[in-house]
Amino acid sequence: MDIAEFRRRGREMVDFVADYYENIEKRPVFPDVEPGYLRSLIPSEAPVDPETYEDIMKDVERVIMPGAASPACTELETVMLDWLGKMLQLPECFLAGTDGQGGGVIQGTASEATLMSLLAARCKTVRRVQASNSQLLEGEIFSKMMAYTSEEAHSSVERAAQIAGVMIRKVPTDDTYAVRGEMLKKMVEMDKAAGLIPFYFCATLGTTPSCAFDHITELGPICNDENMWMHVDAAYAGSAFVCPEFRHLLNGIEKSFFLLVNRVKNRADLIGAFKVDPLYLKHENQESGLVIYKHWQIPLGRRFRSLKMWFVFRLYGHKGLQSHIRHHVTLAKEFESLVRADKRFEICAEVILGLVCFRLKGEDVLSENLLKKINQKREIHLVPCQLSGRFVLRFAVCSRTTESHHIQKAWQHITQLTFEVLQVSNY
Amino acid sequence: MDIAEFRRRGREMVDFVADYYENIEKRPVFPDVEPGYLRSLIPSEAPVDPETYEDIMKDVERVIMPGAASPACTELETVMLDWLGKMLQLPECFLAGTDGQGGGVIQGTASEATLMSLLAARCKTVRRVQASNSQLLEGEIFSKMMAYTSEEAHSSVERAAQIAGVMIRKVPTDDTYAVRGEMLKKMVEMDKAAGLIPFYFCATLGTTPSCAFDHITELGPICNDENMWMHVDAAYAGSAFVCPEFRHLLNGIEKSFFLLVNRVKNRADLIGAFKVDPLYLKHENQESGLVIYKHWQIPLGRRFRSLKMWFVFRLYGHKGLQSHIRHHVTLAKEFESLVRADKRFEICAEVILGLVCFRLKGEDVLSENLLKKINQKREIHLVPCQLSGRFVLRFAVCSRTTESHHIQKAWQHITQLTFEVLQVSNY
Structure with a gap:
């Protein structure tokens, strides 16, 4: 979603919320759905290709609003974490399904x-x-x-x-x-x-x-x-x-x-650890065998975070999520090549995903000074680590908007500051 | 804030976010402020009277943006919880102040x-x-x-x-x-x-x-x-x-x-329980003596919830918050009078704030049936409790928009259903 669309959708969403409040007294205070109602209303897997924003908003009215915050919040989460589990090709035992013993929780x-x-x-x-x-x-x-x-x-x-x-x-x-x-x-x-x-x-x-x-x-x-x-x-x-x-x-x-x-193989192991059920938390469907998240976590209250997953999975599609990951890995590899081509530096760990660990060859103090300079300039920001007792810089690709030119610019910036660091240390 | 203003402010906020993203590359990646920078930029107490939305948004640019998410998130939280502590007239030892040993955390x-x-x-x-x-x-x-x-x-x-x-x-x-x-x-x-x-x-x-x-x-x-x-x-x-x-x-x-x-008298008691400081979480101001919330809680990550407090405290003012509370208590007392005037019911606990505990005199089954009917109709929603071994209904006033006519309508609804319950039980 580009910024122009974000403005448009954002305004629509503000109106959606305002309309909801304006008409809230016409809605029942409690949903009239059966436990498990949501699963049959949506596909059992994430879409391969992206869907449109309009389609998703239509489904908000059709799928979410009848179940309001609760039980829709719980039921969408169970299904979204099954979607995710399938995209990750997890073994069946980690899925909630309709009668599984596993399942996910945010x-x-x-x-x-x-x-x-x-x-x-x-x-x-x-x-x-x-x-x-x-x-x-x-x-x-x-x-x-x-x-x-x-x-x-x-x-x-x-x-x-x-x-x-x-x-x-x-x-x-x-x-x-x-x-x-x-x-x-x-x-x-x-x-x-x-x-x-x-x-x-x-x-x-x-x-x-x-x-x-x-x-x-x-x-x-x-x-x-x-x-x-x-x-x-x-x-x-x-x-x-x-x-x-x-x-x-x-x-x-x-x-x-x-x-x-975030996923468990046998729900009972989690529930066994925490079940406390006072009267004000009892409800008629608590023995339904469906997921009840209050026993899966420390807080009782929950945010409706699966709604965001639903939007993201559908707006990107499985393919879109894959290209997002691949794009980050490609950018990290691009940075890795730049580092490898510069004999003053060394790569300190295999680059598998979006993280590049590197350092100036020689004493730790060189890399420490370089990091200090980098973070003082506030053009890019790096967080260090220690590997095999040595001070190491971590270049992490994690922003949605990072592109090749950012990588090139960052490296140019680093080499400029490296020049200053090495010049001082030669005195 | 009424719904029309919510629409207007909501759209402005969407544009604020969009503008931020559009210009994000012009901003430094790391703030250039000294620890403790925020406290001197804002008053040391919540305003007595409401302020305007424009004033608050101006302060977002002036106070928050230079400190971005961090350290502004931590510093605003420390000050907001001092504001709250002062409104609650807490003893000095619970405040963070500039050199206190106590303080609040969300x-x-x-x-x-x-x-x-x-x-x-x-x-x-x-x-x-x-x-x-x-x-x-x-x-x-x-x-x-x-x-x-x-x-x-x-x-x-x-x-x-x-x-x-x-x-x-x-x-x-x-x-x-x-x-x-x-x-x-x-x-x-x-x-x-x-x-x-x-x-x-x-x-x-x-x-x-x-x-x-x-x-x-x-x-x-x-x-x-x-x-x-x-x-x-x-x-x-x-x-x-x-x-x-x-x-x-x-x-x-x-x-x-x-x-x-949420407040502690001696920070050190909390920090002692959890301090784990790996290299990637170290920073140069960690021994500054200022509040560092990562040791005060289970998660490492934090949401910027003090921003909401800042808006609420200023949009309402201390007086506005007081009237909000008093309004709820008045409505609960109104409901209490209605219950007391009906000889079939009894009040089960002193009504001090916004909660009224009541029941039908006699066997529990009457109140249980009444609750079932109430929640089936889905006009209002009640959650029960047990007091002295008896089944009790809890009428809680907690919505921002509840008014006297809602109380009257709710009681009318309850007495109508009571009629049905008692009729059946007379057979």
């Missing part, structure tokens, strides 16, 4: 998704341990429970463990910054020998520092053998799996319990 | 606010216990920790305890559905005698079922004596304290650590 943030999966795993483990030793108190079990994640994992994993009150260990990575099966296995065995209870592993597909991919085909079977819950954090890389050429990076997912973009 | 939901305070209290308690017995593991301490809340408290308090992995006890209430000091004291003493560690009490000002007010003037000193953190959940009633005639309901707040609407 968590407020990636941090909350990781926390939710950790809490569900904690609950499952406590029950399992108490089944064989009913004398043990919950807290005593907590003090022996050990979670694991990559040393390259996002900080939210460590925070989730702090919140849940369990220990967490960082698993070392190989020279591509990925966790391999044997590294996890070794740690788990040591901890078991010390009387601890390994129960959770958070794998990352697309780490924050360098977009590395943990080897989940190796890690999944180990987790299964050890009664551990494997959670897969694909908060960044997940959307790339709509392209078949990247889908192999997700192989092994069938062994995980929870995929962050 | 949590995603009330559930998250309660969870955050519970986690902070848990962390503080573990440190205290370990200081006198460094051998004890965290999990061993958890298994002895006891939280308390009213039997009338919101379900999110019980969930917070589940998530944090600590026990929770429901404190019985008096005949006004409020917790008194002696009831808590008795429980705490029993638990201490049994070797448990009481550490947290969640008081409620305005319970969900009946809008009851726990006696925090009695409860606060007990919590202080017992080294317990008192959290005050005023998620519903909190906004009423902008009116001096309701402010006395908040007396005793100086003894609490955390007030949900």
